Amino acid sequence: MKKVYLVSDNIISPLGFSTEENIQKLRANQTGIKEVNDPTIWSEPFYGAVIDNDKLVKAWKKISNDPGYTKLEKMMLLSVSKLIADNPSLDITNSGIIISTTKGNINDLKKDSDEKAYLSSISKTIHHFFKTKHAPVVLSNACISGGLALAIGKRMIQSEVRDDVVVIGGDLLSEFTLSGFFSFQAVSSAPCKPFCKHRTGISLGEAAACTWLSSNKNNVQGEVISITGDASANDANHISGPSRTGEGLFISIQKALKEADLDRNQVDYITAHGTATPFNDEMEAIAFTRAGMQRTPINSLKGYYGHTLGASALIESIIARHCLINNELFASLGFEELGVSEPINIIIKNDKKKLNRVLKTASGFGGCNVALIIEKM
Amino acid sequence: MIKEKYYISDFCIIRDNRVFKNGEQIYVDTESENLKDFAKGIYKFMELKYPKFHKMDELCKLGFLASEVLLKDVENLREDTALVLSNKASSLDTDRKHQISIQDKNNFYPSPAVFVYTLPNIILGEISIKNKMKSENAFFVTETFDAGFITKYSKVLMHTGKASNVICGWVDLDNDKYDVFLAFLSKKGKKELTKEELNKLYRSNSYG
Numbered sequence: 354m355k356k357v358y359l360v361s362d363n364i365i366s367p368l369g370f371s372t373e374e375n376i377q378k379l380r381a382n383q384t385g386i387k388e389v390n391d392p393t394i395w396s397e398p399f400y401g402a403v404i405d406n407d408k409l410v411k412a413w414k415k416i417s418n419d420p421g422y423t424k425l426e427k428m429m430l431l432s433v434s435k436l437i438a439d440n441p442s443l444d445i446t447n448s449g450i451i452i453s454t455t456k457g458n459i460n461d462l463k464k465d466s467d468e469k470a471y472l473s474s475i476s477k478t479i480h481h482f483f484k485t486k487h488a489p490v491v492l493s494n495a496c497i498s499g500g501l502a503l504a505i506g507k508r509m510i511q512s513e514v515r516d517d518v519v520v521i522g523g524d525l526l527s528e529f530t531l532s533g534f535f536s537f538q539a540v541s542s543a544p545c546k547p548f549c550k551h552r553t554g555i556s557l558g559e560a561a562a563c564t565w566l567s568s569n570k571n572n573v574q575g576e577v578i579s580i581t582g583d584a585s586a587n588d589a590n591h592i593s594g595p596s597r598t599g600e601g602l603f604i605s606i607q608k609a610l611k612e613a614d615l616d617r618n619q620v621d622y623i624t625a626h627g628t629a630t631p632f633n634d635e636m637e638a639i640a641f642t643r644a645g646m647q648r649t650p651i652n653s654l655k656g657y658y659g660h661t662l663g664a665s666a667l668i669e670s671i672i673a674r675h676c677l678i679n680n681e682l683f684a685s686l687g688f689e690e691l692g693v694s695e696p697i698n699i700i701i702k703n704d705k706k707k708l709n710r711v712l713k714t715a716s717g718f719g720g721c722n723v724a725l726i727i728e729k730m
Numbered sequence: 731m732i733k734e735k736y737y738i739s740d741f742c743i744i745r746d747n748r749v750f751k752n753g754e755q756i757y758v759d760t761e762s763e764n765l766k767d768f769a770k771g772i773y774k775f776m777e778l779k780y781p782k783f784h785k786m787d788e789l790c791k792l793g794f795l796a797s798e799v800l801l802k803d804v805e806n807l808r809e810d811t812a813l814v815l816s817n818k819a820s821s822l823d824t825d826r827k828h829q830i831s832i833q834d835k836n837n838f839y840p841s842p843a844v845f846v847y848t849l850p851n852i853i854l855g856e857i858s859i860k861n862k863m864k865s866e867n868a869f870f871v872t873e874t875f876d877a878g879f880i881t882k883y884s885k886v887l888m889h890t891g892k893a894s895n896v897i898c899g900w901v902d903l904d905n906d907k908y909d910v911f912l913a914f915l916s917k918k919g920k921k922e923l924t925k926e927e928l929n930k931l932y933r934s935n936s937y938g
Contacts, residue, residue: 462829471820471822473872476872490879494851514732529825532838536842586864588864589859589861589864592856593846
């Protein structure tokens with residue numbers, strides 16, 4: 354089967370509007386999470402990672418004079434426009450496009466016309482803006498969407514259904530999702546603290562990102578990075594509670610390692626889901642331990658971005674690619690003291706280290722899990 | 731390209747107050763005044779005893795019932811049977827309920843039991859739990875049933891060894907209008923899986 358290369362990427366987040374800006378902020382251990390005072394999202398101040406609208410509009414005006422797009426659409430279109438500008442050899446019109454989002458333009462549900470609240474409206478927007486040949490398909494698979502979209506893109510290329518795939522992910526920090534997570538009592542009253550003893554829940558964030566996957570190695574400039582294994586498995590246990598045994602995540606990891614033909618000891622680090630809810634982080638620690646990987650260095654990037662839902666696993670995979678290229682590890686921000694039952698190896702300080710392989714995982718509502726092996730070739 | 735042949739072994743449609751299995755009408759209900767009662771009628775007809783059903787939102791009920799009809803005669807369902815579903819309205823039916831519960835600051839009552847159903851892939855979780863399928867799941871949103879894409883991706887899953895079988899289809903619910911089509915895909919069978927064939931089956935048992 355064909356090999357699949359990660360060629361180029363972009364991240365639009367509170368930490369910056371390019372992947373490089375984002376990396377610089379991570380290197381300085383700076384977070385995008387802050388106290389948000391925005392009554393249109395929540396009546397009281399809360400901690401979250403939001404994109405400054407003025408900054409976004411300013412960047413948007415450089416690519417279009419049309420104000421008739423939602424905030425999320427601007428974020429996504431800006432992200433892909435930057436990817437195209439950086440990569441003259443990318444033929445977006447002939448690429449397969451997978452859009453990863455959980456709630457899309459959900460704020461439009463309040464409006465008289467809720468046309469844009471339909472997720473396919475984002476597909477149409479991208480289709481028209483970039484004049485793509487194939488209609489983009491939307492994947493809405495809870496918190497694993499961004500990682501699963503990469504897996505699906507990889508499989509389409511492996512099977513020669515497409516030569517190139519662009520995965521675009523994005524979600525907003527909305528009243529809709531925040532109120533839901535508050536009703537679950539799953540929102541942290543301080544910036545989130547993944548895997549920490551003092552964690553009390555998630556911080557939400559918003560972001561958009563995109564990645565170009567290609568079957569053509571000649572498109573790659575510099576270090577060659579490939580997705581060599583992937584798998585997704587349902588817990589078949591509960592729709593909103595993580596499996597107590599980490600079953601689906603464990604199966605996903607085993608299958609991804611097998612496809613990549615790797616032993617667990619060959620993985621240099623894990624960039625986990627780590628939402629900082631008590632149950633999720635515990636489940637992940639159990640799954641990593643069952644997979645024999647409790648000594649593998651591990652981080653969660655939720656302390657930098659908050660939980661960006663449909664964008665999160667995509668952003669974390671993009672960062673993983675750059676960590677491989679730069680041979681560096683980022684501290685798991687917010688972590689103080691181990692707060693899971695298994696002694697997993699949380700990265701507490703940035704580090705420079707020769708890296709060849711990363712395991713990226715994500716888990717979500719509906720009992721879904723995904724694992725990706727991202728590898729230096 | 732994928733050269734292996736794959737097959738459609740069974741299909742189920744829930745549409746216009748009726749349930750069809752492999753093209754034949756197995757249930758009709760012109761009495762029920764709402765979807766909830768219609769779904770309950772199918773549940774009784776199928777002689778199901780599954781208390782979790784009553785907690786599901788209407789979209790999940792529809793997908794769940796179709797999966798029960800589809801899988802009724804499938805023996806030894808494999809744990810690595812993938813689920814590839816799609817629709818147009820995502821979870822908007824329940825999204826609207828959650829939105830109503832947060833619209834008015836003086837009457838603010840968001841509920842976790844509703845919020846959890848504001849994701850379309852929950853239906854995949856419900857079907858996986860019932861059938862103990864620890865398998866590949868994906869939920870896509872497209873403007874109309876995209877037989878071409880669903881055929882391609884289902885073939886890719888079996889071709890890359892990610893799944894031995896696939897349950898694919900369309901489970902849509904929007905403002906009480908519903909349309910459900912599920913198909914069971916295998917590596918053996920008589921009816922070859924093609925975009926045209928899947929589309930033909932999807933369009934069967936329709937009025938007008």
